[in-house]
Amino acid sequence: MRIGVFICQCGTNIAGTVDTRAVAKKAMEFPDVVFAVDYMYTCSEPGQKEIQDAISSHRLQGVVVAACSPRMHEPTFRRAVKKAGINPYMFEQANIREHCSWIGTDREANTRKAIDMVRMSVEKLRRNQALFSTQVAVNKRVLVIGGGVAGIQAALDCSDGGLEVVMVEREPSIGGKMAKLDKTFPTIDCSSCILGPKMVDVAQKENIRLYAYSEVEAISGYIGNFKVDIRKKATYVDWNACTGCGECTQKCPSKKAFDHFNEGLGATTAINIPFPQAIPKKARIDSDYCRYLTGGKCRVCEKICPVKAIRFDMKDEIVTEEVGAIIVASGYDLFDARVYGEYGGGRYPDVISAMQYERILSASGPYGGHIRRPSDGREPKEIVFISCVGSRDISVDRPYCSGICCMYIAKQAIMTRDHIPDSNCYVSYMDIRAPGKGYDEFIRRAQEEYGVKYIRGRVGRIYPRGDRLVVQGADTLLGVQVEIEADLVVLATGVECSAGARPLAEKLRISYDQHGFYMESHPKLRPVETNTAGVFLAGVCQGPKDIPASVGQGSAAASKVQALFSRDTIETDPQVAHVNENMCIGCGKCEQVCPFGAIRMKTLRDGSRKSEVLETVCQGCGLCNATCPNKAIQLRHSTDDQILAEINTLFD
Amino acid sequence: MDDKTNALREHVKGIFSNLELVLGWEPGYDPLHTRPFYVRTESDIDRLTANCLSFQNLTRYLAKSMNAVDPAADGRKIGVCVKGCDSRSLVALIQEKFVSRDRVYVIGLPCRGTLDARRIRALVPDPARIRSVNAEGDELVVETDRGISRFALDRAIARKCLQCRYPNPVIHDVLIGDPVTPRLKIDAENPSVAAVEALSLEDRLLFWENQLDRCIRCFACRNACPLCVCQNHCIMETRMPKWITQYRNMNEKFMFHMIHALHLAGRCTECGECERVCPVGIPVALIKEKINAIIYEMLDYESGIDPEAVPPLLTFSPKETGI
């Protein structure tokens, strides 16, 4: 190999404290170096020309520039050598400015150090290989997992950008948690009024294909080319035929089916449409309650369906979709309040969750929007809201703040006072978290305008007395014990990861934190990316957040997809891991540690297992290389031999 | 013929038709030696032995020679005899997916210790004339041309056995013989490691240099290790990448043993095979025992106990801060 070495003086920035002439002279003694010179400003136009001229006149095959940080000018010099016909990876840069001339004034020591740094670069360069990027075609369809508000926003934004969208929703209707809400804070605008049109849009956009009541079964492939198997769960109704007329739901004799949409307050029919605004507005048979499916007799719906859409023999079906990117907006679950036995959630009918109360408040809810107690239908007068039920409590492994409860309690208290002006609302709280736009003002309104009584302190116990509930707790501000006889207690249950979050993450090869929330690529700078290229996050699956933040993330994820799809192909960075199959022993440790799912195992014809790098997915961190016991997998441009050469040359 | 051998043969006879083969031991060329034995036919079963000479860790063959990860065409399993320490290697191999649990029928043999031939030679003046050795309770009975002598078993067994914490197989389909009491508690300090640590830093270096200087780079320790799974592609031998030169100097010998030790960090199950096979008597396992102690102290992890566990250096916990 013929190596040229260029020592930049950087004016006096380097030459001031490093004898660049001496460094160049010494470099001539290094192996394979056939040309070495120092120059005033190597990065300048004439400086680059100097390199290019030397490449042609000395027929150089590799170039070392000792100058500033490669984080500054590596791209510049790579371009320069490429123009002169050398592969850009046959270039090394020694950082003798930031790491040498600028940090010490001892000219001799600096010069010795600069010589070492050049020597290390030369030894590395001697082991460099020409590397080439490859182009991978991008399938410009996007999968959105989850049809809550975040997913809907992402899907609509993508759709608006002309992308084909596949949306998968686990429930029979999209809309997510927001569809169940009556009003939204801090504006008290009607939730379904603002979400409804978006849901309808999803149904009507021609470039959105919606799989409701479906789940992601398996995912393979990589950025630009994912293959997704979707399980369409059996609804026993042919949705192509069903018009959502609702005749069947009128006649169905099984009227005690669990009403998921209304959080179990009241009941629905075995064949049902979850709620009037459901998208898709299609009937589904709940096989747990259907008399025919459980007992073999009835089939009334089949008889009366005007379009003959009932299919009792329906089975789950797997369909495969190919996409180039995935937006995960799989949402969240609410904490199960029964964990706190002392509150009596689940035991006392009038201790309810906030989401149940939300349904009670809703005009489309079980009580038509009239506030009543589940136990006896009486209008409650004394209502206690308890915050932090499953938030900020290490004892139940929920150390985090759910972020939304303070606000929705205030909203519900205001609504209550609005509906029942002679009621008393108490809020038992720990701290008030209201950092959003107009949020703190909203809390203040609840307290000052609506007279909601805020009591700081934890409720210790709730027990019945007659038909009322005694709420015992402390007011830590006043330092007194408090006891309230309440008609209704609302528990502000916190946010937790969706029950399916972890298995889904494993299918997606993305990571999640200890609470099951998905890990973003960087907490500040890459909030909607994951470490699996081509997979993006939106909404609460990444961590608790409110509606505006979820919508914002939905849009952000969509814009990331748009940016990715703005090119027809993806150029891969060639500085990725590479497997020497002759050496690979198929132990799979690389696959195990890869943070990006960029490695998969394959079986050769002779039956031996080998690992394989998906070059488009690999991010070049080198963890696999460090982990591989026999170094069969090497990170290109940062190989063991290159690093060892840098070490060895220091101590020859 | 001792009871354990009899019981083993009887058991194998009963199940042999369901097995592809059984990995066991047979007598070697003299009464102090035993060799691994592949029981391939019914008639082989009577060659099996199981006693204090059952040195070899047979799980080594499962990953390296048999690739016991793919199911057999006819569904038959490979039977393998394991002592307590061997069983941990098997667990580690299962963890790392080199052996499939479904593929092996594990015959567990509680173990009071295996003999160290070098210590026997020091005990018995004329080891070439030994006719038989037998462990009877806590005693070793050695029969030579000149008669019978008895020694405390502890004077003749291997170093690893003196500090054994898992004499009973941690995984098995059948247990031949009664479980025995471990010599050390699980969280007990490793006495050999403590002995090295009692030296000053300078002396420790000298100690290891003196030991490792004898190394002839034969790689027996590597090849005997059930968890050295790189087999023919060890970085000690390949020149691309080049971690090691061909020089036989102290630097390279030291480096070799550091490679071996660190590659086993969080994986070594202390079966002691590396040390037993060393032709120049380097206490090779002692290096790894320290790493095991570190990992136990730091991460509360012992290798080869839980088939479902992930070896600690192949995972992480974002929470750990004390390190």
Add this chain to the structure above:
Amino acid sequence: MTELNPYRPEMATVIEIVEETHNIRTLRVLLNDPEKMKAFSFQPGQVGQLSVFGYGESTFVINSPPTRRDYLQFSIMQAGEVAGRLHQLNVGDQIGVRAPLGNYFPYENMKGRDILFVGGGIAMAPLRTLLLFMLDNRKDYGDITLIYGARTPNDFCYTYEFDDWKKAGASLILTVDNEAPDWPHRVGVVPKVLAEEAPNPKNRIAVTCGPPIMIKFALAALKQLGYADEQIYTTLEKRMKCGIGICGRCNIGEKYVCIDGPVFSCAQLSAMLPEL
């Protein structure tokens, strides 16, 4: 190689480099000592150990014929540490040469007979030396036919010489493994083309060289055509270190490929232990 020390290489200079294919290049070298270069004598089929100091030594056949003495020519496929480095050398670079080593093609016994060369890929190198030697002594030999196959049209070596070979009196049959655009010659693996061509075994010697799998099928095809073991020659390749029959690794039974080979007749091979 010096008289005194068979391990000591002669210094030589790379004077010309021909890039044959994407992974094969040809080096033309001259011994630095002009006297030694002048006195250098070898036979077709003999090999040399090339040294790149700091990387090691590797064995390559001298594929220029003894009849052409302007330089010694070696063709190198990129595989392994030494070959990898040989691929990075430039004209003017210094290498070490220990040569000639091993036996050679018994060209005397082939005089007056028709010759069939069967070669694949890089293994054309040992055939080239004998082919050129015979073409330089054209009158001593009868018909000379070469069947030469490669994976793709871009994998042939010495393409720039094909016309010269033809002019000098050799017939060339070229073949590639699979159909390729604008390929005017044969398609199919070498043994298949050999079977189709079916050169008459009468008074003919077959010399074949190629990757193990090709050799296996080519030998079968030749036998099918009626060639006797004594009529077929091939060269063997083994991992070698010393090249002088001492270091031990290239044996097949008691034969050492480095000194008893690399050229063997099929008759010799069938008398040896089956451990190729």
Add this chain to the structure above:
Amino acid sequence: MSGKIFVAHDALSGLLDDLSKKFKVWIPQMMDQASGHIAFGVYAPGKKPELTRRSRLSPKKILFPSMDTLFKFTYVKDPKDPVRYTIDLKESFDNGPTLVFGARPCDTRGFQTFDQVFLKGQYKDVYYERRRQNTLFATLVCQDSDTACFCSSVGSGPADMTGSDMAVIPIEGGYVIEGLTDAGRKLVETSGSAPSPEQAAAAEQMKRNTAALKIGEDDLTGYADDLTRRFTDMDFWREQVSPCITCGVCTWVCPTCYCFSITDEASGMSGERMRSWDSCMFYLYTLEARGHNPRPTKMERYRNRVGHKFSYFPKKYDGMVSCCGCGRCIRTCPVSIDIRKVVKELKETADDRA
């Protein structure tokens, strides 16, 4: 003079002190008390020869070091034109006068194999040759065998002095050292005083008695064709080799295993070419650059090891087996593979084994 001297036990150190002024003297010595490791090391005053117990490692490294520099090389750039350079080669020989004292007959006999390969072939190995010419062997008449010894099975015996310059004969109170070659006699005669007639007679008696011992039951020579016949019987090889862990210890400890590798080591502008011990039990030993391996599994590799010693070598060198019967491979094998048994069973037919 008789060419014999008597050295009392307590005079041995003095003799070795004297000898070590003229020679680099190698003796078997205790290398590590804890593991009882005995190997050959250079004598220095104060070191004790270990003559009553066998050494774990053979003395072959004395003539054939495990790592041996063939030559050093330096790239020298032309100061006027840095593209041009030359390479300086400097051979290095390390071959001062050497004496091996206290090796066993099997140890010394191992070098017979080396002599055939390194000196009597088409090419002479100058590094070995120079050392060989400058080395004398004072070989111990061997008094103690163990269950792994079989020197008599390979045409040798505990008093076989083939290749020795002196015999060291243990008798009551010390040793009689007898010169066997001119060089040996010359050295003996200048190194001490002659034995008494009784001592001389005791020594003769000892030699005779020892020579009469038969160490090893079977004759293991003459198996060359049996190996050939067995060559493709892979069931046989599988049966023999199943326990083998291909560690290669047998080859490292073997006094006749001479295989080596040649590699370059360099840093910066200079380096060296060296040879180092290699083992036929290793996969990489025969792995070709393009991935083919003629001996891919331990069966082929062990077959080659046995074949080389008991078939190929005798075929090439007039029936001489390349095994000295020292039993080290058996003794150190972690899985107790017994080469005697393997060779013997070569003759058995498949029926015999069943």
Add this chain to the structure above:
Amino acid sequence: MSSKSDAKQEREIKIVGFLCNWCSYGGADTAGVCRFRQPTDLRIIRIPCTGRIDPLMIVKSLIQGADGVLVSGCHPNDCHYAVGNFYARRRMEVLKRFLPYMGFQSDRFRYTWVSASEGQIWQQVVTDFSETIHRLGPNPGLHQTVDSAPAVSWF
């Protein structure tokens, strides 16, 4: 390669630094841009992530004669590759505790986390580590031969 005998000679201290490209290499750049004065002993090897480091590279450096080895990467939770430094942290901690057992001075090896903005912290880290190494003196390296050694008896 150094040996005990020439350790007494005055020679320049050399510290090998493995710095991840995204945080600590940038932090060292920042320190340079701010002209924070640092000792000149450090020789930096730029790697993509601390997860790229095999502890054996550190061992190799020490055996070859490095007077000190400094590994620095992104703060935990800030890894450019999300988790590389978590793996590295465990591996390096095991090594750090293991080195003294083999007779190496564990103070010759340090690992730390410095972000790209923490130029000043980088200056402190380098200065402090360099002082530590100067206190320890040059790495004497391994003895190439051992004449007498302490025995350890464990039975």
